[in-house]
Amino acid sequence: MTVRPRNSRREIHLAAHFPGVNSTTVWADPRSRSQIAFSSFEHLARTAERGLFDFFFLAEGLRLREHKGRVHDLDVMGRPESLTVLNALAAVTERIGLAATVNATFNEPYELARRLATLDHLSGGRAAWNVVTSSDAFTGENFRRGGYLDRADRYTRAAEFVDVARELWDSWSPDGLSRPFAHRGQHFDIAGEFTVPRSPQGHPVVIQAGDSGEGREFAARSADVI
Numbered sequence: 001m002t003v004r005p006r007n008s009r010r011e012i013h014l015a016a017h018f019p020g021v022n023s024t025t026v027w028a029d030p031r032s033r034s035q036i037a038f039s040s041f042e043h044l045a046r047t048a049e050r051g052l053f054d055f056f057f058l059a060e061g062l063r064l065r066e067h068k069g070r071v072h073d074l075d076v077m078g079r080p081e082s083l084t085v086l087n088a089l090a091a092v093t094e095r096i097g098l099a100a101t102v103n104a105t106f107n108e109p110y111e112l113a114r115r116l117a118t119l120d121h122l123s124g125g126r127a128a129w130n131v132v133t134s135s136d137a138f139t140g141e142n143f144r145r146g147g148y149l150d151r152a153d154r155y156t157r158a159a160e161f162v163d164v165a166r167e168l169w170d171s172w173s174p175d176g177l178s179r180p181f182a183h184r185g186q187h188f189d190i191a192g193e194f195t196v197p198r199s200p201q202g203h204p205v206v207i208q209a210g211d212s213g214e215g216r217e218f219a220a221r222s223a224d225v226i
Helices: 038-050 080-092 109-122 151-170 213-222
Strands: 013-017 055-058 096-102 125-134 180-184 189-192 206-207
Touching: 013 038, 038 055, 038 080, 038 189, 038 213, 055 080, 080 096, 080 109, 096 109, 109 125, 109 151, 109 189, 125 151, 151 213
Parallel strands: 013 055, 055 096, 096 125, 125 206
Antiparallel strands: 180 189
């Protein structure tokens, strides 16, 4: 992983992932068998914290993948919503970072910025957001607008999404004063006041691991951690 500093220097070396993925920088405990029991998440997060891992990472699944009528063996059945689990883990951990994968194609900036800022408050400044996009119509069918975005459009939306989230987090001054915000862009046109005070980090850490040219360009522009 590469960390690009913004307001301060940050270095991330190792992550614990639930469930495990094929990565040399990510570790998963094979004893964490249940995909829904909180005890599995708690066991892995606490084990990773004792092992001095930098953060605990949760993937996101907005659909079940299938081929010829069968669900992929590697897919996660019954995967719970990541930020809900991480908020619970904030109460049973003390130091480890808590990173949620959340899709920038099928979410909205105001709502997600509130959820991430809330996690940062409840965890004492340990929240992180792994930004992903989605290109398939199967996932889109789960949402009102349906369909999917072209590759260029979904990264344009994701970049604007991150920019809007940062505008919302910055709309509270360090001394606790709320200021109105207004954003007019290609994908988002919103205005109002953000309801969550500035969080301990100011901004939750933004992570992106795009492997396409567009994804790498987006990561270079928008992410704290690549």
